[in-house]
Amino acid sequence: MSDNQIRTLGIVAVQHELAMAIGLDLNLERMLQIFMRTCVRRLGLRSIQILFDRSGDDPTIVDGVISIDERIRRISLPRMDRKAPSLALMKSLAYQVEASAVIHQTVGDRHYTAYRMPKVGCAIVERVNNVLDGNVARSLIPVFERLALSCLACIEHQRALNEVAARKQAEAMVVHQSSYDSLTDLPNRLTLYRWLRKSLAAAIRHERYGAVFFIDLDRFKYVNDSFGHGIGDSLLVAFSQRLQDIARAEDTLARVGGDEFILVVNDLGHDATVAESSARVIAERISEIGKTPTNVDGLSIHVSTSVGITLFPRLEETGDLDTQCEALIRHADTAMYHAKEAGRDRYVFFSMDMLNALNRRLQIERELRQALSREEFMLLYQPLVSLHGDIVGAEALLRWNNRTLGFVSPAEFIPVAEEAGLIVGIGMWVIQRACAVVKRVYAPSGASTFRYLSVNVSPRQVWQTNFVEQVAECVRHAGISPSALRLEITESAALDNIDDTIRKIQRLNKVGIGFALDDFGTGYSSLSHLHRLPVSALKIDRSFVTGISRHPENQVIADATIAMATHLQLECIVEGVETQDDVDYFKDRPIHAMQGYFFAKPMSEEAFFELLARGRALSQPRLQA
Incomplete structure (x- = not known):
């Protein structure tokens, strides 16, 4: 066998061993480590480096990859860091080999051979003192081309694995989000x-x-x-x-x-x-x-x-x-x-009693939704009597007679109406009906001492953005004097959203509609906020009035309230007057009116107009409806 044949067989043996080192392994790191170790051993290399380009778009390639610049990443055997003195040379060879399948360069006693790896980058082998034989070098071109194909296959395989993992992670996240609260990560x-x-x-x-x-x-x-x-x-x-x-x-x-x-x-x-x-x-x-x-x-x-x-x-x-x-x-x-x-x-x-109460509440809400259309609501009227015995006003009180439930107390159905969002419509019906009654009061031959009809409004009504416009329109449509309608709001409701409440009261005051603070003294910060509320009257709550002659502590509260109202130039109205003793206590105090069962129970519209027509003096017994 000739020397040429022996050299050829040796080259083929190297080609075969390196190709076998590439193998079919889809783990890029494992495949490259085996290949590079084989190259170092069979080719007598000092080092081998594989430089990847475009790898910024690829999944993580292998451990030990070092970024040389934004384009090139390097893996080497033995491992080298960024400070290796051949770094600039490696970059130069990487860019040069793009135009040729293989190039050589010698620096001192170091001989470098660079191979293009299509669509991957390049491989650079380093020998000391003697250059790689030209025939051997050329014979390795297809080996590194095959290595490039294997690298691409490994990268695509890893990308597919990453996509599957990402999809599973996304699916797990969707499952987690559907089962757990996003803020606290507690179960939903x-x-x-x-x-x-x-x-x-x-x-x-x-x-x-x-x-x-x-x-x-x-x-x-x-x-x-x-x-x-x-x-x-x-x-x-x-x-x-x-x-x-x-x-x-x-x-x-x-x-x-x-x-x-x-x-x-x-x-x-x-x-x-x-x-x-x-x-x-x-x-x-x-x-x-x-x-x-x-x-x-x-x-x-x-x-x-x-x-x-x-x-x-x-x-x-x-x-x-x-x-x-x-x-x-x-x-x-x-x-x-x-x-x-x-x-x-x-x-x-x-307790089961709560369930019964809940069922009752649900039944009330269900019936309330039909109450307006069925015309089940009515207004009763309770007079306000001056110290001289004149009927100077009245309070309109909402009542509900349901075909299924019968008469339902306002204390029971109004909270349900507020919670269910029905109170706004009901409240506007009350104001409209009250305006119609006021118009009748001031008709020719009507009551000469009567000044106003007061109506309770819910805080949810006041919080409506168009509340002022709706009330003003009711007054205008009825053709009555705005001062003949007075709106009552509880102290606690007024303080719940005080700034907005103040603005709306001020706007209605400009129209001529006055406000009274109802149930005064039962709120949680009466004195500190009263001066801010543009009301024209306050009503002392019945809890401080009924039986006042027997309760000195209530006398102190009532007298302080009257003094405060006088100082602030507000009308003071006393609710819950039920006995002659109650009347006697207040008759010498600077109040504007009294209201309670001593004078009259709440009565129907017709009974109220009959009462206006005949009137009664303060000293007389209870007025009968």
């Missing part, structure tokens, strides 16, 4: 129901009690309005973390609304009394969270809680597990609202 309502179902099934199976706690932050809207929604969100996160400190690993804590959380506590024992006692301890711990200020972005915020509690399983509950779970949440929610109505910052256990 959907997940809560699923876990509550398991808890209820286990409680029934093992005959052990659990409890559902419906937790609501008191006056959270005030925090949002005062400090912004960012602070409100931070408060919710901090509060949820403190609730998690209370919950055990086997319990479930979920956020089910803006400021509403539900805690499901399992395994409170076999005995209902013991379970209730344990639930009270947990409720006390929840309440303690509200008593401790929460620091949010440098602010110390106090926020109390209203908590409704129901134990499970309940013997009276029937139906499948889903139905029972819904009932448990509804019961705890009902108990929570009872806690709020009782003054907030407390916990209340659910």
Whole structure:
């Protein structure tokens, strides 16, 4: 065999071994490490470097890749850092080899051969003292072209894996977002129901009690309005973390609304009394969270809680597990609202009486929605009597006679109408009807001493953006003097949104419509805000008036209120006058009118006009309707 044949066989052997080193492995790092080690051994190299271009668009290639510049990344054997003295030379060769399949360059005793790797970059091999044989160098061109194809296959494979991983991550995120609250990362309502179902099934199976706690932050809207929604969100996160400190690993804590959380506590024992006692301890711990200020972005915020509690399983509950779970949440929610109505910052256990009250409330709301169209509302009128016995005005009082429920107390149906958003329409009907009555009062031969008819307005009416325009239009349409209509608003309602209330009262004052502050003395900051409210009268609440001669403490309050009204040049009207003793107490004081059963009960429109026609003196017994 000739020397040429032997050299040819040697070149073929090198080609074959390097090609086999490339293999079919789709792990780029593993494939390159095997290939580079084989190159160093078979070609007698000092080093080999593979420079990747366009890799900024590729997935992570291998560990140990070094970015040379924005375009080129390098992997080498042995590993070199960015400070290697050949860095500039490597970059130069990388750019030169783009125009040729292979190039050579010698620097001192170092000999470099660069191979183009199509669509990947280039490979640069380094030998010391002797250059790579030209025939061998040329024979390796197809080897590095194949290496380029393998690199591309590995990169595409990794990209596909990354896309699959990203899709799975996105799917997992969608599943998580559908099951957990995005702000607090607590389970949401959907997940809560699923876990509550398991808890209820286990409680029934093992005959052990659990409890559902419906937790609501008191006056959270005030925090949002005062400090912004960012602070409100931070408060919710901090509060949820403190609730998690209370919950055990086997319990479930979920956020089910803006400021509403539900805690499901399992395994409170076999005995209902013991379970209730344990639930009270947990409720006390929840309440303690509200008593401790929460620091949010440098602010110390106090926020109390209203908590409704129901134990499970309940013997009276029937139906499948889903139905029972819904009932448990509804019961705890009902108990929570009872806690709020009782003054907030407390916990209340659910009872069936609450459910009956809830059903009654729902029935009232259902019937209220048809009450206006069925003409079921009516107005009764109670006179306002001066110290001289003249009827100087009256208060229009709303009553409801439902075909199913019969007469329903205003104390019962008005809160329902407000909560259901029905009070605005009902309230405008009252004002329209009152204006029509005023027009009749001032008709020829009408009452000469009568000055105004007063109407109670709900804060939800006042908060309507077009409230002023609607009232003014009612007065204009009826053709009455604006001063003949007086609107009454409770002290607590006026203070709830005081700036907006003041603006609207001022606008109606300019029209000529006056305002009276009703139930004065029952609010929480009477003296500090009274001077800001542009009202023309205040009414002393009946709780300070009835039986005043027997209650010295009420006498002090009433006298102080009268003195304050006099100082502020406001009319003072006394409600709840029921006996001669009540009359005698106020008759020598600077008040403008009295109202109460001593003079007349609320009466129908016709009875009221009959009363106006005949009149009575203050010293006479009660006027009969």
